Amino acid sequence: MSELSQYGKPSGSAGNEIIASMNEHHRELSEWALSMIEDDKPASILDIGCGGGMQISLMADMFPDAEITGLDHSPDAVLSASKLNSDLIAAGKCGIIEGSVKELPFGDGRFDLVTAFETYFFWPDLENSIAEACRTVAPGGKIMIVSETYPSLRFGLRNRKNKKLYGMNIVSNRRMRAMLETEGMSVMTETRKQDNWVCFIGRKGPVSS
Numbered sequence: 001m002s003e004l005s006q007y008g009k010p011s012g013s014a015g016n017e018i019i020a021s022m023n024e025h026h027r028e029l030s031e032w033a034l035s036m037i038e039d040d041k042p043a044s045i046l047d048i049g050c051g052g053g054m055q056i057s058l059m060a061d062m063f064p065d066a067e068i069t070g071l072d073h074s075p076d077a078v079l080s081a082s083k084l085n086s087d088l089i090a091a092g093k094c095g096i097i098e099g100s101v102k103e104l105p106f107g108d109g110r111f112d113l114v115t116a117f118e119t120y121f122f123w124p125d126l127e128n129s130i131a132e133a134c135r136t137v138a139p140g141g142k143i144m145i146v147s148e149t150y151p152s153l154r155f156g157l158r159n160r161k162n163k164k165l166y167g168m169n170i171v172s173n174r175r176m177r178a179m180l181e182t183e184g185m186s187v188m189t190e191t192r193k194q195d196n197w198v199c200f201i202g203r204k205g206p207v208s209s
Contacts, residue, residue: 026118026148030055033117033146033199034062036190040142042066042112048101048133049073049119053081056096059115060088069111070096071104101129109138117146120176121168127179134183137204143185145176145200155196176200 034055042063047056050070059068068088070081081096088094099105101116102124114137123129137143149159151172162168177187177200185202192198 026051027054027058029146029148029195029197030058030117032192032197033144033190034058036188036199036201037113037142037144038062040113042141044111044138045069045113045115046071046104046106046111046136048104048114048116049122050081050096051077051117051119053084053096055115055117056081056085056088056094060085060094066093066113068094069106070094071099071101072096073098073100100124101132104132104136106136108135109141110136112138112141114141114143115146116144118148120145120147121149121166121170123169126169126171130179131183134180134185134202134204137185137202139204139206141204143180143200143202143204145180145202147198149196150191150198152193152196154193159196173198173200 043066045059045066045068047070050056050072053070056068056070072078075098078096078098082089085094114133116133120126134143149162149170151159151170159170163170173189177189180187180200180202184204186205188201190199
């Protein structure tokens with residue numbers, strides 16, 4: 001499998017190395033983003049593109065009363081995330097399944113919090129995938145999309161290299177915000193410019209009576 005494919009859908013020994021590396025490499029980014037919602041009390045969480053499951057572990061510590069569902073289209077990622085969070089699964093507080101963002105197997109408004117860490121780059125038909133993710137957010141709930149990369153003059157060379165090497169679809173902050181707003185989200189955008197990190201937090205308005 002090509003390096004491009006391994007980052008989009010890791011598998012085999014090389015893929016498992018990438019999954020383990022991402023768990024370590026993305027931890028600080030994930031902690032930074034989650035600190036922005038630490039006062040929330042979601043009862044149900046969906047992590048799309050859960051990878052090796054590190055973010056699930058972080059959210060389980062932050063939100064001990066939440067029921068967490070992880071989803072990834074890589075069977076090896078599902079296995080890795082399940083191993084890492086085996087105690088949560090055994091306790092009935094977590095489930096991790098194979099699936100795709102383009103057709104999520106959940107009803108409308110199912111989750112209080114939907115997260116996507118370092119994964120939107122590889123989503124098929126991005127606008128429709130964003131719409132599908134937002135569909136599962138409950139009224140008054142939130143969606144969080146986190147990336148260590150956004151278009152920037154300072155990081156332009158690195159970002160162009162990553163796009164070529166890994167096939168990453170890196171969109172502007174303005175475009176991501178617009179896609180979320182189209183789906184009824186009130187959006188807050190936070191950046192850490194020295195690292196080229198960005199976090200989008202969209203809140204879905206309540207259903208009109």
